[in-house]
Amino acid sequence: MARSVLVTGGNRGIGLAVARALAADGDRVAVTHRDTRPPDGLLAVRAEMTDPQSIDTAFDKVEAEHGPVEVLVVNAGITRDRLLLRMEERDFTEVVDVNLQGAFRTVRRAVRGMMRARWGRIVLMSSMTYAYGAPGQVNYAAAKAGMLGMARSLAWELGPRNITVNVVAPGLIDTDMSREITDGRRRHLLAITPLGHAGEVEDVAAAVRYLTGESGRYVTGAVLPVSGGLGLGG
Numbered sequence: 001m002a003r004s005v006l007v008t009g010g011n012r013g014i015g016l017a018v019a020r021a022l023a024a025d026g027d028r029v030a031v032t033h034r035d036t037r038p039p040d041g042l043l044a045v046r047a048e049m050t051d052p053q054s055i056d057t058a059f060d061k062v063e064a065e066h067g068p069v070e071v072l073v074v075n076a077g078i079t080r081d082r083l084l085l086r087m088e089e090r091d092f093t094e095v096v097d098v099n100l101q102g103a104f105r106t107v108r109r110a111v112r113g114m115m116r117a118r119w120g121r122i123v124l125m126s127s128m129t130y131a132y133g134a135p136g137q138v139n140y141a142a143a144k145a146g147m148l149g150m151a152r153s154l155a156w157e158l159g160p161r162n163i164t165v166n167v168v169a170p171g172l173i174d175t176d177m178s179r180e181i182t183d184g185r186r187r188h189l190l191a192i193t194p195l196g197h198a199g200e201v202e203d204v205a206a207a208v209r210y211l212t213g214e215s216g217r218y219v220t221g222a223v224l225p226v227s228g229g230l231g232l233g234g
Helices: 013-024 052-066 089-117 138-161 183-191 201-212
Strands: 004-008 028-033 043-046 071-074 120-125 163-170 223-226
Touching: 004 013, 004 052, 004 089, 013 028, 013 071, 013 201, 028 052, 043 052, 052 089, 071 089, 071 201, 089 120, 089 138, 089 163, 120 138, 120 201, 138 163, 163 201, 201 223
Parallel strands: 004 028, 004 071, 028 043, 071 120, 120 163, 163 223
Antiparallel strands: none
């Protein structure tokens, strides 16, 4: 049966791949975007992750078109990379506000309908930086690590209503964002990736399909690395 799906930050990269994969499975998929052109073939709604009213409005539009959101994938995020001594406080707070508090705001809005329906699937898109860290990403790594605690606490709260909450943690994935890293950094990441190559956005989408599908119905509070072994054991 087709489900109402919302993917935040689903206008490009990993988010778009997830949205396309779930739409191909027959789900009614909506994505949020900000300033970039919305993708073709998907319901696109503007949303600002730092603004609860904007998130409410986005959900209202999705619910009017597709019904209450049953599957939520929190993918929207930003980076403000700087070494600690050069990092302004706003660089830290902005990243945490969008990436972590934005996840909180979005999940809080989504679970209203899920709890009434006594069913739901939530996936938070983290990063393997939660495990191995990265120079210049104190803010980003802290926000992505926070998603683990959020998911595991929510798994306890929402499990009795048959709502699962899981985390997907990509490693080096071939996206526009990853292509911006320096050659030296890329070589380092590949050197500590047992499979020795970057992943594709479709690899991450497959993990989300599993966690939100029937096969993943008994998985909650889990962290699923899609990293080629990067951060092994983290």
